[in-house]
Amino acid sequence: MSLSTSALRRVLPAVGVVAALGVAACGSSGSGSGSGSGASTSPAANSTSTPPAAASKVSLSAAADGSLLFNTTSLSAKAGTVTLVMANPSGSGIEHAIALSGNGVDASGQVVGPGGTSTVSGKLKPGTYTFLCPVPGHEAAGMKGTLTVR
Numbered sequence: 001m002s003l004s005t006s007a008l009r010r011v012l013p014a015v016g017v018v019a020a021l022g023v024a025a026c027g028s029s030g031s032g033s034g035s036g037s038g039a040s041t042s043p044a045a046n047s048t049s050t051p052p053a054a055a056s057k058v059s060l061s062a063a064a065d066g067s068l069l070f071n072t073t074s075l076s077a078k079a080g081t082v083t084l085v086m087a088n089p090s091g092s093g094i095e096h097a098i099a100l101s102g103n104g105v106d107a108s109g110q111v112v113g114p115g116g117t118s119t120v121s122g123k124l125k126p127g128t129y130t131f132l133c134p135v136p137g138h139e140a141a142g143m144k145g146t147l148t149v150r
């Protein structure tokens with residue numbers, strides 16, 4: 001029995017040395033790798049943000065025969081920046097303009113003679129607005145209508 005004990009004593013230190021060498025060999029291998037100068041991370045920004053307010057143009061015209069009327073009394077637009085473009089036909093023989101009022105909006109375009117175009121724009125929330133000709137007497141004569149914004 002004493003033989004086997006001394007044999008074990010010779011083997012155990014050898015195992016310890018081998019284990020230590022193995023650890024040292026593994027530990028020395030790693031060198032700093034060049035990771036990460038990639039700065040461009042682009043998340044999908046458009047998928048979560050609210051869409052920008054649509055800018056919409058709405059066209060109308062004054063009566064071509066000089067009547068104090070627009071060609072429509074009802075317009076509609078999407079909420080956002082809305083521009084009304086009013087053409088004054090060259091045959092109207094009279095000045096007109098386009099204006100917009102309602103829901104805190106009160107804006108007038110320039111007065112234009114026959115052949116001209118008057119525009120007015122505003123940031124409009126959903127609701128009902130009035131478009132009209134601000135030339136004195138024209139609204140009362142019928143140059144007005146309703147703009148519905150959705």
Ligand SMILES: [Cu+2]
Nearest residue numbers: 096133135138
């Ligand atoms: Cu007018």
